[in-house]
Amino acid sequence: MRMLAIETSCDETAASVAATGPRILSSAVYSQIDRHRPYGGVVPEIASRDHLRKLPSILEQALRDADCGWGDIDALAVTRGPGLASSLLVGLSAAWGLKLRLGVPLYGVNHLEAHLLSTFLPENAPDPEEACPMLTLLVSGGHTALVRVDGPGAYRVLGRTLDDAAGEALDKGATLMGLGYPGGPAIERAARGGDPHALAFPLGRGGERSQPSGSLDPRLCFSFSGLKTSLLYRLRDDPGLARGDALKDLAASYEYAVCEALALRVERACREPSIRSLACSGGVARNRRLRARLEQIAAEAGRPVCHAPPEYCTDNAAMIAGAALSGIERDAAVRDPQDIDPVLGVE
Ligand code: ATP
Numbered sequence: 152m153r154m155l156a157i158e159t160s161c162d163e164t165a166a167s168v169a170a171t172g173p174r175i176l177s178s179a180v181y182s183q184i185d186r187h188r189p190y191g192g193v194v195p196e197i198a199s200r201d202h203l204r205k206l207p208s209i210l211e212q213a214l215r216d217a218d219c220g221w222g223d224i225d226a227l228a229v230t231r232g233p234g235l236a237s238s239l240l241v242g243l244s245a246a247w248g249l250k251l252r253l254g255v256p257l258y259g260v261n262h263l264e265a266h267l268l269s270t271f272l273p274e275n276a277p278d279p280e281e282a283c284p285m286l287t288l289l290v291s292g293g294h295t296a297l298v299r300v301d302g303p304g305a306y307r308v309l310g311r312t313l314d315d316a317a318g319e320a321l322d323k324g325a326t327l328m329g330l331g332y333p334g335g336p337a338i339e340r341a342a343r344g345g346d347p348h349a350l351a352f353p354l355g356r357g358g359e360r361s362q363p364s365g366s367l368d369p370r371l372c373f374s375f376s377g378l379k380t381s382l383l384y385r386l387r388d389d390p391g392l393a394r395g396d397a398l399k400d401l402a403a404s405y406e407y408a409v410c411e412a413l414a415l416r417v418e419r420a421c422r423e424p425s426i427r428s429l430a431c432s433g434g435v436a437r438n439r440r441l442r443a444r445l446e447q448i449a450a451e452a453g454r455p456v457c458h459a460p461p462e463y464c465t466d467n468a469a470m471i472a473g474a475a476l477s478g479i480e481r482d483a484a485v486r487d488p489q490d491i492d493p494v495l496g497v498e
Pocket residue numbers: 161233234262266290291292293294317318319321322333334335336339433434435436437438439464465466
């Protein structure tokens with residue numbers, strides 16, 4: 152089966168062709184970052200208009216890169232949420248139009264499940280049968296959760312953030328430091344050569360005293376709002392911290408705090424004896440300090456670690472194709488999605 156997938160949930164316009172396996176044949180991504188940068192964050196109105204403008208050429212690029220034509224496509228997949236409603240609608244409308252024209256089934260994919268399963272996309276990815284139960288740290292721009300993956304389709308959220316997502320903490324922190332948008336890569340760059348221990352930031356222990364809903368373990372929950380406030384006050388008291396070499400130390404210390412807050416909970420959750428491997432996905436998983444720290448935790452726990460490759464960490468359509476193909480394989484795919492309600496498939 153050849154699947155053509157579309158992703159337009161936020162500010163990346165993406166299309167991908169994949170064969171059963173999943174075997175990714177192409178992954179075309181257009182990032183709108185330059186358009187949103189002047190505003191310091193994603194502007195929904197600009198995002199949806201830019202998706203509309205770019206999607207046709209990205210679809211054609213995905214077909215061209217995979218060396219196929221419209222007639223070779225057996226099925227379509229599209230992100231149905233969570234995301235910005237007006238952005239999702241562009242992808243969904245295009246997918247519906249193509250479905251009517253091509254006469255092939257259309258599958259709706261949960262964006263977060265796709266981030267979770269992106270670990271299994273590369274050709275040398277671990278076999279889920281051997282790697283699961285896997286402990287996956289899902290760290291994206293809008294979500295932060297520790298998920299136990301018992302296999303494709305079998306997820307249990309062990310802990311999540313009680314306020315901001317890790318990506319959001321980096322994006323907002325970078326704005327306060329005057330580093331621009333998006334904050335994750337900007338902080339990583341600014342932190343080079345800085346001392347991560349120059350300034351002590353809180354590691355979100357407030358989460359541990361919380362009473363999260365359902366079966367969440369408070370010791371595995373995250374909280375980043377205190378970290379952001381702490382940065383705000385430090386800069387208010389000493390604006391010089393955001394200049395010259397001091398900025399390097401500030402960025403390194405802030406990056407360290409975000410990574411340590413994540414690592415602390417991963418370390419705890421990975422003590423569960425049935426966990427066989429560790430993984431990390433979502434945009435923040437591109438961060439080198441975080442990757443290195445998780446590798447260290449995995450090595451100490453004697454378990455393998457499987458990071459999603461960087462190009463599949465930030466938004467892309469290959470992960471949407473992969474999740475749809477995985478759903479079809481286990482007869483759990485959502486066919487012909489009519490609604491775009493943001494559904495949290497990893498609840
Ligand atoms: P969600 O998937 O939760 O809806 P999203 O799709 O906007 O959110 P992603 O595309 O997965 O999020 O990731 C974007 C986030 O990743 C941003 O917050 C960005 O700052 C962060 N990010 C990207 N590269 C890096 C990096 N090298 N280090 C740290 N953070 C990074």
